[in-house]
């Protein structure tokens with residue numbers, strides 16, 4: 450098996466790449482979106498009506514960038530925010546501005562049954578406590594109707610290190626991990642929720658003296 454990481458390790462490596470190496474976070478987000486597009490193009494996914502669920506952190510920014518790339522390929526895609534956009538990270542606000550300029554459609558509320566594919570870009574490695582109640586309900590409803598879900602980096606609600614479900618988690622058919630597989634997707638509940646796990650390079654730089662906690 451390839452090298453796995455904890456969410457803390459991934460955050461350290463993200464920060465190293467951005468602050469020490471100098472690759473901007475927006476470049477990493479674009480690479481994550483391009484890598485995801487490649488997976489969607491190569492896989493057997495119904496792209497006739499894609500719904501991208503977007504959170505307020507960098508996982509959400511990946512999702513918005515992916516929605517824009519799909520839209521520019523004339524693939525029907527809708528963006529739906531989970532949470533108040535005014536409270537989003539600047540990366541999300543920047544991506545949203547670009548998406549709006551490109552005419553990516555947005556919806557406030559969608560019927561999950563209508564979507565041919567749901568992209569889960571709500572929470573990734575930043576999840577650190579239980580999902581809010583409203584989101585737990587939404588996730589359970591989506592699981593109930595067995596929507597086809599592709600999760601970006603980590604299925605929403607799964608702790609990427611322990612694999613523990615934080616209140617509820619959105620069950621994925623495929624999870625696209627950026628840079629390294631997240632350890633929690635290979636154990637316990639996390640393994641069940643992640644489906645097939647694919648790992649895609651996005652240009653993260655690992656310092657020579659970096660010690661991973663798990664060796665595979």
Ligand SMILES: NC(=O)C1=CN([C@@H]2O[C@H](COP(=O)(O)OP(=O)(O)OC[C@H]3O[C@@H](n4cnc5c(N)ncnc54)[C@H](O)[C@@H]3O)[C@@H](O)[C@H]2O)[C@@H](O)CC1
Pocket residue numbers: 460463464467474477478481504505506507508509511538571572573574575576577578579580581601602603627
């Ligand atoms: N950090 C980076 O430099 C990069 C991150 N990338 C993506 O960004 C993800 C990590 O992004 P973030 O660190 O912004 O975190 P997330 O986007 O996973 O989560 C957003 C924020 O939500 C808050 N939060 C955590 N648990 C919550 C809960 N239960 N209810 C409400 N709010 C909660 C936290 O403050 C967290 O930072 C990765 O999984 C990956 O998809 C990649 O695009 C590459 C670059």
Ligand SMILES: [K+]
Pocket residue numbers: 508569570571572573600601602603604605
């Ligand atoms: K996600």
